[in-house]
Amino acid sequence: MAADRARLLYVTDLAYPARGRRYCDEDIHLTARLREDFDLALCHPLDAAALMEGFDAVVVRNSGPVLGYQEAYDAFRERATALGTRVYNPLHGRGDMAGKQYLLDLTAAGYPVIPTVDRAEDLHLLPEAARYAVKPKAGADSIGLRFLAHEELAGLPYGELLVQPRVDFRYEVSFYFVDDRFQYALYAPDPERRWVLEPYEPTAEDLAFARRFVDWNTLDHGVQRVDACRAPGGELLLVELEDLNPYLSLDRVPEPVRDGFADAMVDSLRAFLAAS
Numbered sequence: 001m002a003a004d005r006a007r008l009l010y011v012t013d014l015a016y017p018a019r020g021r022r023y024c025d026e027d028i029h030l031t032a033r034l035r036e037d038f039d040l041a042l043c044h045p046l047d048a049a050a051l052m053e054g055f056d057a058v059v060v061r062n063s064g065p066v067l068g069y070q071e072a073y074d075a076f077r078e079r080a081t082a083l084g085t086r087v088y089n090p091l092h093g094r095g096d097m098a099g100k101q102y103l104l105d106l107t108a109a110g111y112p113v114i115p116t117v118d119r120a121e122d123l124h125l126l127p128e129a130a131r132y133a134v135k136p137k138a139g140a141d142s143i144g145l146r147f148l149a150h151e152e153l154a155g156l157p158y159g160e161l162l163v164q165p166r167v168d169f170r171y172e173v174s175f176y177f178v179d180d181r182f183q184y185a186l187y188a189p190d191p192e193r194r195w196v197l198e199p200y201e202p203t204a205e206d207l208a209f210a211r212r213f214v215d216w217n218t219l220d221h222g223v224q225r226v227d228a229c230r231a232p233g234g235e236l237l238l239v240e241l242e243d244l245n246p247y248l249s250l251d252r253v254p255e256p257v258r259d260g261f262a263d264a265m266v267d268s269l270r271a272f273l274a275a276s
Contacts, residue, residue: 006273007039009055011048016064018247019195023062026250030061033262038269045069049076056273057086063245067138088272089222095213095241100137100162102241111216112209113238114164114229120154129165136160169229172239173200175210176248177224178264179271182207184257186249197252209236217243221272223265 010031014024027042034040043051045063049072052058058080066073080087095102103116115126118137126132132153136144137160147166148156156163172194173187187200202210210226217224225246227239250258 005037005039006056006269007054008034008041008269009048009052009058010034010040010042011045011058011060012042012062013044013064014042016062021195021247021249022251023247026248027062029250029258030262030265033259034059034266034269037266045076046072049079052076052080052085053083055085057088057269059088059269060245062247066244070138086273088269089224089243090219090272093219093222093243094217095224095243097244100135103162103164103238106213106216106238111212111238112236114167116162116164118162119158120156123150123153123163126163127165129167131166133164133166135162135164137162167229167237168232169237170232172227172229173202173206173236174228174249175202175207175226176246176261177210177214177226178261178268179219179221180211180214181264182210183261183264184253185210186252197249199253206236213238213241217241219243220275221268223248223268 010027012024012027014027016023031040031042041055046069048058077091079085080091089097091097103113104118106113107116117123117125131147131149134146134148134153134156153163169191171187171189171191173185174197175185176183185200185202185206186197188194188197190196209228213226214224222243223246225242225248227242228236229239231237248261250261
């Protein structure tokens with residue numbers, strides 16, 4: 001190992017089960033590229049807190065929904081903060097990293113997001129819909145998601161729940177960024193097969209939409225995925241702002257795009273380490 005090479009601890013759950021996808025393949029590809037520029041070790045998210053000392057930064061990638069190991073994740077964040085360990089993505093992200101509060105904040109601020117409330121007394125603020133999506137604020141990967149009729153909403157145990165109208169969208173589309181640089185977009189033409197993604201050529205308006213949320217998140221460095229749906233009226237609405245460990249679907253893009261993303265991540269990590 002060269003003395004001037006930064007040491008990275010790369011956090012991933014290589015055995016994480018995902019329908020129709022193999023998360024481990026993505027991390028195998030990325031770590032192969034990162035290893036050209038950094039000294040690298042991989043570990044499971046449950047081991048990250050114990051192993052982070054001695055590394056210049058911890059890179060959190062496909063570590064799975066933290067609901068499955070919330071105590072360990074909280075301990076990791078606390079230890080990283082106490083030690084001053086650099087974490088990529090940085091831990092001050094305002095998107096999914098901090099829960100779903102951002103959906104409420106963005107709704108209140110008038111951003112183009114699926115309208116979201118978390119109190120029974122605010123249900124009247126939602127547009128009328130045949131069904132409503134109810135999800136936990138700390139949810140991920142559709143864990144705990146239910147669809148209810150309006151008359152079922154008043155009796156819910158509010159506090160840790162979000163309610164949104166169910167949008168009859170045309171398709172879902174995701175925009176992938178490294179730092180503030182757009183890399184590629186993918187969409188699911190069939191709403192019933194959301195995991196079957198194809199390359200998507202965004203318009204200037206699409207990119208302006210996605211960049212609004214990247215700018216709002218104020219992460220100078222890191223990997224972000226802006227998930228949106230195309231509403232019946234043609235407009236895009238935010239579904240999720242993934243800034244913790246977004247799966248990148250790199251197997252769905254051409255090799256030059258995949259390699260370009262990996263190169264952009266190397267550049268981002270170098271800048272992150274230099275600025276920290």
